[in-house]
Amino acid sequence: MKYLSPAKVLAVLKAAREDSKRDWCLLLLCFRHALRSSEVRQLGLSDINLTDGTIRIERAKGSLSGVQSLDAHRGEPVLDEYVALRAWLKERQEDGSKVLFPSQKGGVMSRMQLLRIFRKYATMAGIPEDMSHPHILRHSLCSLMAAQNADLYEIRQRAGHKNISNTMIYTHVSDAQASEACRSALMSAFA
Numbered sequence: 001m002k003y004l005s006p007a008k009v010l011a012v013l014k015a016a017r018e019d020s021k022r023d024w025c026l027l028l029l030c031f032r033h034a035l036r037s038s039e040v041r042q043l044g045l046s047d048i049n050l051t052d053g054t055i056r057i058e059r060a061k062g063s064l065s066g067v068q069s070l071d072a073h074r075g076e077p078v079l080d081e082y083v084a085l086r087a088w089l090k091e092r093q094e095d096g097s098k099v100l101f102p103s104q105k106g107g108v109m110s111r112m113q114l115l116r117i118f119r120k121y122a123t124m125a126g127i128p129e130d131m132s133h134p135h136i137l138r139h140s141l142c143s144l145m146a147a148q149n150a151d152l153y154e155i156r157q158r159a160g161h162k163n164i165s166n167t168m169i170y171t172h173v174s175d176a177q178a179s180e181a182c183r184s185a186l187m188s189a190f191a
Contacts, residue, residue: 001139010078012122019121025088026101026114028084035137037115054070055068063159064162
């Protein structure tokens, strides 16, 4: 499975932020909440609650829908959902659709429009063509969480997986990581 490194994710988000508040916010929410294309395109204005700091996500493909927290990020401003959402909502033009990220013509943007948006910034960030699709952000978040030793069930919850076996694809552990974990466990157990 392919995914972007944290540095590449930041490069894509920074390129988007420089060009468009809508595109930055759109891609940031895709990444931070492991959203599929249809899920981010269908987000409504009413799904965002800046007062409570929540986002309501209706998952596709029979996945688990729910409410997740919005998060600030002190160390890296490009990852701050509050800043991105406030910036986008300040300039968003009402088109009557109540969609959070309307297309430039109004209403829900198409899957191809989202793909073009992502590819634009992926190209600017030097992402290879085979990784230039918005779904890579979902894989990147889940892989990053796994690499940072997040519990499998935490990753499952964030991605909205109904079946834990779908989450297990993110547990790609290298031989070196397995050796280090074994060494650490033995040192703790027999200290």
